[in-house]
Every structure is written in structure tokens, then in C-alpha cells.
Amino acid sequence: MYEYHDQYKRARERGDVPAQERWVRQLTWEIARHAVGEEIVVYPLMEKHLGDQGRKLADHDRKEHQDVKQNLYKLESLSPSSAEYHSLIEQTMASLHHHNDDEEIKDLPLLEPAIGEDASKQAALSFKKTKKLVPTRAHPSAPNKPPFETLVGLLEAPIDKVKDWFASFPTEDEMHGAKEELKTRDHDAAAGRAAAGH
Numbered sequence: 001m002y003e004y005h006d007q008y009k010r011a012r013e014r015g016d017v018p019a020q021e022r023w024v025r026q027l028t029w030e031i032a033r034h035a036v037g038e039e040i041v042v043y044p045l046m047e048k049h050l051g052d053q054g055r056k057l058a059d060h061d062r063k064e065h066q067d068v069k070q071n072l073y074k075l076e077s078l079s080p081s082s083a084e085y086h087s088l089i090e091q092t093m094a095s096l097h098h099h100n101d102d103e104e105i106k107d108l109p110l111l112e113p114a115i116g117e118d119a120s121k122q123a124a125l126s127f128k129k130t131k132k133l134v135p136t137r138a139h140p141s142a143p144n145k146p147p148f149e150t151l152v153g154l155l156e157a158p159i160d161k162v163k164d165w166f167a168s169f170p171t172e173d174e175m176h177g178a179k180e181e182l183k184t185r186d187h188d189a190a191a192g193r194a195a196a197g198h
């Protein structure tokens, strides 16, 4: 998200409003999926494994996410070339810096030893899967569109609904199994690619 924010600022310095809009769209989706991903994957682990302290930290983090989400809602109604829009982005990024640092310095170092290396790796993989929540432009016709067509739709979806949606993807074990299987059956995949003209 910091990289997208930099791109936005550079576009703004050039006075390129359409590019500003494109980078802010990318940035806001990234912020939203990051927040939802943590709410699905990380906070439940903190609550389960860190007792009272975990519940307090998770509540605190969710509250900060809520504030950021409010800012994202507000951004949707502002004009990208307005001063208010820019100051809201800067304000949001400043509080996110603080919030992200907190999570990295306080939360994760507590959580990692409490759950162990394997569970930590699993959680990292699950979190990576939340990239599926962001619309991709790489294959516009591929059936991998997220079920949330707007940013507000994603932010307002009940966390349980998002969790269910994630459960409809293969598990990490299934993905691993498929990769192993592919090693011995790669000719099928190669034939498929050839047939598809790639």
C-alpha cells in the first residue's frame, strides 16, 4: 500500500488526475483487502491463542480498521482533484502507518511464538489468498472475479460471508497435493496449454 501511495503522490505532483484516480483505486482496494484479510485470518488467531491480551489487541485493531473504513467511504464521495480528497488520503495513510507498525511490532511477535512455525506459515498462506479479494486486470474474462463489485460492497460484507467465500477455494493441503500431482502429470497440463494456444 505504501508503494501505491507513492505512485499516487507522484501522479499528483505531475498534475495527472486520471492517474491519481487509478492509483487511489488500487490503494483503497489494497487497504480494504488487507483489513478484511487480517480480520479473517489474524485476529481470530490472536483471540484464540493470546487470551485476554489477544482479545484486547484484536478489538483495538478492529476499531482502527473501522476508522480507516469510514475514511474510505468518505473518499468515494469526494472529487479526486479536491484538496479535501488529498488531505483525507494523507490522514488515512498516516494512521495506517501507525496501525501497521503496531501490528508488526506488537501483535505478530506475540502471536508467532504462541502458534508455532507451522501454523504461522499456514496463516501466511491464508493471508496471501486474500489477494483474490482484489479485482485483477490481468485476465478480465477469467472466472476469478471477487464477489464484491465495489469497494463499499467488500467493506460492508459480513465477515462470515467473506469467510464462507474463502472456504469455497481449495485448502492449502489440496493446493499442495495438486502441485505434487502435477509434477508427474505435467504432460496433461502442457497439452492443455497447447490446445488453448498458449
Ligand SMILES: [Fe+2]
Binding pocket: 034, 035, 038, 061, 065, 099, 100, 103
Ligand atoms: Fe490492520
